[in-house]
Amino acid sequence: GAGVxxxxxxxxxxxxxxxxxxxxxISGHTAxxxxxxxxxxxxxxLIYFQGNSAPDKSGLPSDRFSAERxxxxxxxxxxxxxxxxxxxxxxxxxxxxxxxxxxxxGPGTRLTVT
Amino acid sequence: xxxxxxxxxxxxxxxxxISILNCDYTNSMFDYFLWYKKYPAEGPTFLxxxxxxxxxxxDGRFTVFLNKSAxxxxxxxxxxxxxDSAVYFCAARKKGGSEKLVFGxxxxxxxxx
Numbered sequence: 001g002a003g004v005x006x007x008x009x010x011x012x013x014x015x016x017x018x019x020x021x022x023x024x025x026i027s028g029h030t031a032x033x034x035x036x037x038x039x040x041x042x043x044x045x046l047i048y049f050q051g052n053s054a055p056d057k058s059g060l061p062s063d064r065f066s067a068e069r070x071x072x073x074x075x076x077x078x079x080x081x082x083x084x085x086x087x088x089x090x091x092x093x094x095x096x097x098x099x100x101x102x103x104x105x106g107p108g109t110r111l112t113v114t
Numbered sequence: 115x116x117x118x119x120x121x122x123x124x125x126x127x128x129x130x131x132i133s134i135l136n137c138d139y140t141n142s143m144f145d146y147f148l149w150y151k152k153y154p155a156e157g158p159t160f161l162x163x164x165x166x167x168x169x170x171x172x173d174g175r176f177t178v179f180l181n182k183s184a185x186x187x188x189x190x191x192x193x194x195x196x197x198d199s200a201v202y203f204c205a206a207r208k209k210g211g212s213e214k215l216v217f218g219x220x221x222x223x224x225x226x227x
Contacts, residue, residue, distance in 0.1 A: 105157030106157050
């Protein structure tokens with residue numbers, strides 16, 4: 001069975017450019033999450049989707065960050081006008097919404113802003 | 115403020131011995147706790163979890179203990195194996211909140227042959 005996949009695996013971009021990161025969750029998982037991990041830090045929550053709606057966007061650091069999910073499946077995280085402090089590994093996770101709360105993570109996208 | 119703290123950035127143990135990884139939390143609204151293992155260049159992998167209504171959960175070589183009064187949990191790995199070498203993250207979920215997990219900064223475990 002396929003796990004969570006993310007693309008691209010690595011992205012190098014110039015400061016000021018926009019980037020799109022993609023996540024394909026496990027089939028049938030209704031919940032989808034985006035986190036990021038900066039160097040030496042833990043995972044930082046960005047946004048949570050249940051179906052196509054986002055009941056919790058509290059972790060998005062600025063209005064340069066946005067995300068959408070379509071068809072209850074694929075999600076795209078967009079960062080506009082990238083800054084050097086956006087450099088991090090962006091991780092996507094998905095889960096069934098059940099009592100166990102286990103989230104299954106993809107391999108991440110390493111974003112480097114030069 | 116950091117609600118989930120892993121105060122030991124690294125831990126080194128001998129193969130066959132016990133590994134004990136610790137985690138402290140500050141938010142009494144957390145009701146579910148999870149441990150994840152992460153290898154380099156991979157996403158975190160779920161390891162074991164515990165509900166706040168329990169004080170112990172065991173799965174093979176892995177046991178998680180929860181001390182609610184101390185707001186402390188620990189992961190025990192017995193016996194430790196070289197393949198257990200990874201970064202271990204403690205995570206918590208808040209009761210009645212969104213499904214997001216709050217993570218600690220991780221502890222890098224090295225198991226020496």
